């Protein structure tokens with residue numbers, strides 16, 4: 001057996017094994033995949049690191065009956081518009097995962113699943129260093145597509161709940177059968193809180209819901225889905241700097257509404273009439289007693305006010321643009337709180353489970369680059385950061401309302417791809433290409449090449 005190689009044998013002072021790519025993408029959700037598609041179209045060599053599986057957030061952080069709140073036609077990833085037969089419907093969890101898997105199958109992105117990135121910093125040479133669970137890589141440019149929802153927000157007061165109660169964040173809730181029998185307290189009335197409360201309520205569980213200040217919207221109005229109207233009125237293409245709240249809009253809660261069973265309103269007043277116990281915002285927990293603010297009436301009124309103001313805007317649009325649309329009577333509140341209980345004594349209740357639905361925050365501790373603002377938010381313009389070659393993709397309201405969702409990630413990915421292409425220089429050398437293929441494990445490695453690599457980088461093995 002021959003042990004010779006036609007590659008030059010490197011000497012021992014060569015650097016330790018690193019693998020270089022023109023572009024590395026961190027995160028294999030819809031944003032990372034969209035970025036990969038756009039780079040592939042431009043012939044730019046790159047690799048995605050995904051710490052779990054592609055589309056992981058949709059697989060493991062959603063409950064069993066989860067379905068999209070936005071209509072299917074808004075699923076418009078680059079090169080892959082919604083392929084199904086129900087554009088006005090709302091895909092269920094498994095269908096969303098299927099959509100992302102079909103997307104990946106359609107263009108075969110270079111992705112390493114099960115590889116997490118634990119550090120991103122800059123080498124004095126100017127290249128970016130990416131430390132992963134399979135070793136160190138370098139890149140000329142890096143796209144951070146790790147999503148806007150990484151850390152489950154849990155208030156410290158959760159620590160004061162009695163140990164006998166089961167408590168979890170909304171991202172861990174699966175189904176009514178997956179939690180202990182008994183009554184359930186849901187804290188938070190954003191999209192997740194309201195939908196989880198509904199899921200339990202429909203399953204016949206007694207639900208207690210602490211209602212916060214999230215707005216709501218009607219599902220349909222005057223013959224169309226509200227998302228279709230908002231789209232027609234240009235709300236999804238308005239850039240963040242043109243929004244009246246400017247960048248502050250990024251911190252706003254989403255409107256609650258559901259896509260369940262073909263889509264409908266979520267009316268907490270109706271749930272109350274049907275037996276759900278509503279409270280105001282949760283203030284404290286002291287000696288097993290939960291204290292709520294007296295803002296339940298105000299929170300319900302404000303949510304309705306927002307829903308009605310969206311209808312006002314639609315009416316105005318219809319009138320100004322002479323759109324043909326049926327008329328529709330306005331909402332009248334079905335129920336009024338009086339003003340709602342202020343306390344809940346857990347010791348004397350049948351509550352067995354508390355589900356915290358207070359959203360998420362981001363975790364950028366692994367990014368060792370000075371690109372954050374005073375609040376720890378990445379300073380960027382449309383995802384292009386203050387450090388040339390570092391980009392973000394998929395942030396909520398990164399550029400438009402759709403940026404952090406299926407509808408807007410395409411235009412952001414295309415924009416970043418143009419920026420990346422403008423900075424992109426030479427194609428990889430044959431040796432770098434071989435090393436990358438070896439790292440990926442998706443190319444047959446010749447015995448000669450293995451030997452060359454082991455001699456070059458692993459002298460202790462010889």
Ligand SMILES: Cc1cc2nc3c(=O)[nH]c(=O)nc-3n(C[C@H](O)[C@H](O)[C@H](O)COP(=O)(O)OP(=O)(O)OC[C@H]3O[C@@H](n4cnc5c(N)ncnc54)[C@H](O)[C@@H]3O)c2cc1C
Nearest residue numbers: 027029030031051057068069070116117146147394405406
């Ligand atoms: C409850 C909920 C409901 C939503 N409903 C809708 C809806 O109806 N319609 C809509 O359009 N949008 C919706 N969204 C918003 C958005 O579409 C999702 O949040 C979507 O998952 C965002 O995709 P992404 O690729 O930006 O991020 P993610 O899907 O979060 O993907 C990021 C990926 O990065 C990986 N990752 C993270 N850190 C690392 C690391 N250090 N190393 C390697 N990999 C890493 C993760 O494993 C993950 O797979 C919803 C969001 C939530 C939370």
